[in-house]
Amino acid sequence: MKISGHAVVIGSDVDTDMIIAGRYLRTTDKKIWVEHAFEDYDSTIAERLRGSVIIAGNNIGCGSSREQAAAALKEAGVLAVVAPSFARIFFRNCVNLGLYVFECDITGCKDGDIVTFDPDMSYVETGGKIYEAKELSEKMKDILKAGGLAGYLGEKR
Amino acid sequence: METLSERILEGPAGSYVDRAVDRAFAHDGTGIQALVALRGFKKQNLAAPEKVSIIYDHIAPANNTTTANLQHDLRDFSISKGFSFHDVGCGICHQIMSEGECLPGEIVVGADSHSCTMGALGAFATGVGATDMAGIWATGETWFRVPETINVHLSGDFSGFAEPKDAALMYIKKLGMDGGTYMALEFTGEGAEAMPVSGRLTLSNMAVETGAKAGLFYSDKKTAEYLAEYGKKADIQTPSDCSYERTVNIDLSNLEPLLAVPNRVDNAVPVTDYSGTKLDQVFLGTCTNGRYDDLLRFSAIVKGKKVKVRTVVVPASRSVLSKALKNGILSDIIEAGCTVCPPGCGPCLGAHMGVLGEGEVGLSTANRNFKNRMGVGAEYYLCSPQTAAASAVTGEITSPEELL
Known part of the structure; x- marks a missing residue:
């Protein structure tokens, strides 16, 4: 089943401090992370996240390992993150929380463009073009299918 | 022949492997998030609590009631489950781990991006997020993609006031903030061999600033002497000819303070x-x-x-x-x-x-x-x-x- 969302375009090397600042970490209330997502990067982004696909530049999620960055996006209703390269901890965090990730370069995508993907396939579509993403490992696919690591371990153990 | 990462993870670069974790650690910030993640699992039993360390360092001592309550919860849990618990005042998680809590050749995973610090001791050490950490607490293992390796070759000797931090800033400048993404760095050369463990820890620590998964030095006589101070015996690792993705050369004698x-x-x-x-x-x-x-x-x-x-x-x-x-x-x-x-x-x-x-x-x-x-x-x-x-x-x- 295909899923579509509107693009929210961000630049390269957007670190996890930019996704959720350190001053909002000491809580387990996910709503706080949603409210302040991208606050130090572009304060207009938070309100556009529901139903979006984030189209990032290189090295998205670099820096701190804080899972709150991926959790903020998931909780805000982001459908997937697309980037030519991911910082690896952020990548794993997204998969572990059931947030779809596509490692591919969508050039020329603008804010608001419709981006479509099939959760079982490794490509995304936008502007009438198909962009092949790097294939995930079988285990990562299984974790995503289970909605995240909690669901995956629940099935296995 | 194998890189040090391939040797420790027992697989060729690019392959995916499931491996038992020799030492897992988290701090007050990520530890509580891992505990919340664990509580969301269907089964919450712990595979090997004796291999888990919790170190309070990020907001230590606590600065307000919210932080204190989160720390209280994790402290009680850690002590009751038999984790190795280091309360406020003990120090920074990576420093505590490097003071005899992990050894060359081990697989070390920390819920903090700078967990790559322990690569300085010849361990394969890397960072993960909170849910991965909870998964390791529960199962004792995790998956790895065995990384390709970039060789950071250090020649010469520091002169003037240049020191290991300047070498770290230089290799990061040369690689860029994503030049090491998904890969490991291996520090070799006479400059690496001559560097005391304290300096190696500085270089390994910053590997993640290039996007790298790990930053390793081969364990040698200096490593063994360093760990002996903490009452630990360390194996020596001998480098073998191996293939690197690329090599970055740094002449330490040309470095100036950066x-x-x-x-x-x-x-x-x-x-x-x-x-x-x-x-x-x-x-x-x-x-x-x-x-x-x-x-x-x-x-x-x-x-x-x-x-x-x-x-x-x-x-x-x-x-x-x-x-x-x-x-x-x-x-x-x-x-x-x-x-x-x-x-x-x-x-x-x-x-x-x-x-x-x-x-x-x-x-x-x-x-x-x-x-x-x-x-x-x-x-x-x-x-x-x-x-x-x-x-x-x-x-x-x-x-x-x-x-x-």
């Missing part, structure tokens, strides 16, 4: 390019540069002088603090007018004990100069302990070579 200019860690320039920039705070500490040798180099410059700017010094661990106290360098630092805080890492991430105000300019021995990280609206530069000391004494950015 500064990473806001807001990118790979934006390193000679300190002298910014000489005279007025400072509001100097900070010596963190998992990058809060070790005894760092305090020693810093104190040698500030001794007998007075700092002209507020200067915060945070030893990386209780044993660093004790040694600095015993050897008299702590009094030199205090008498120079510095503020000494308890072991931890609060200021680095703008959490606690040394946050900068809007419009302020800071100089720090930490590893990240990201926008707003150390204080909203502040900017700060990264440097070595000796550059921090020279700048503290003048109140403005100063190369130690200019001071003397």
Whole structure:
């Protein structure tokens, strides 16, 4: 089943401090992370996240390992993150929380463009073009299918 | 032949492997998130609690009721389950782990991006997020993609006031903030062999600033001597011919004191390019540069002088603090007018004990100069302990070579 969302375009090397600042970490209330997502990067982004696909530049999620960055996006209703390269901890965090990730370069995508993907396939579509993403490992696919690591371990153990 | 990562993970670069984790650790910030994640699992039994360490360092001691309550919850859980628990005042998680809690050849996973620090001891050490950590607590294992390796070849010997931090800023400049993504770094060459373990820890610590998964040195006589101080016996690792993705050469003898200019860690320039920039705070500490040798180099410059700017010094661990106290360098630092805080890492991430105000300019021995990280609206530069000391004494950015 295909899923579509509107693009929210961000630049390269957007670190996890930019996704959720350190001053909002000491809580387990996910709503706080949603409210302040991208606050130090572009304060207009938070309100556009529901139903979006984030189209990032290189090295998205670099820096701190804080899972709150991926959790903020998931909780805000982001459908997937697309980037030519991911910082690896952020990548794993997204998969572990059931947030779809596509490692591919969508050039020329603008804010608001419709981006479509099939959760079982490794490509995304936008502007009438198909962009092949790097294939995930079988285990990562299984974790995503289970909605995240909690669901995956629940099935296995 | 294999790279050190391939040897430890027992698989060829590019393959995916499931491996038991020899030592897992988290701190007060990520540990509580891992506990919340664990509570969301269907089964919450723990595979090997004796292999888990919890270290309180990020906001230590707690700064308010919310933090105190989260720490209370994780503390009770950790002690009741038999985790190796290190409460406030013990030090920074990576420093504690490097003080005899992990060994060459082990697979070490920490819920913190700078967990790659322990690569300095010849361990395969890497960072993960909270849910991965909870998964390791529950199953004792995790998956890895065996990384390709970039060789950082260090030749020559440091001259003047250049030191390991300057070498770290230089390799990051050469690789860029994503030049090591998904890969491991291996530090080799006569410069790596001659470097004391304290300096190796600085270089490995910053591997993640290139996007790398790990940053390894081969365990040698120096590693064995270092671990023997903590009562541990270490295996020596012999390098074999192996294929690297690429090699970056750094001649240590050509290095000068460097500064990473806001807001990118790979934006390193000679300190002298910014000489005279007025400072509001100097900070010596963190998992990058809060070790005894760092305090020693810093104190040698500030001794007998007075700092002209507020200067915060945070030893990386209780044993660093004790040694600095015993050897008299702590009094030199205090008498120079510095503020000494308890072991931890609060200021680095703008959490606690040394946050900068809007419009302020800071100089720090930490590893990240990201926008707003150390204080909203502040900017700060990264440097070595000796550059921090020279700048503290003048109140403005100063190369130690200019001071003397």
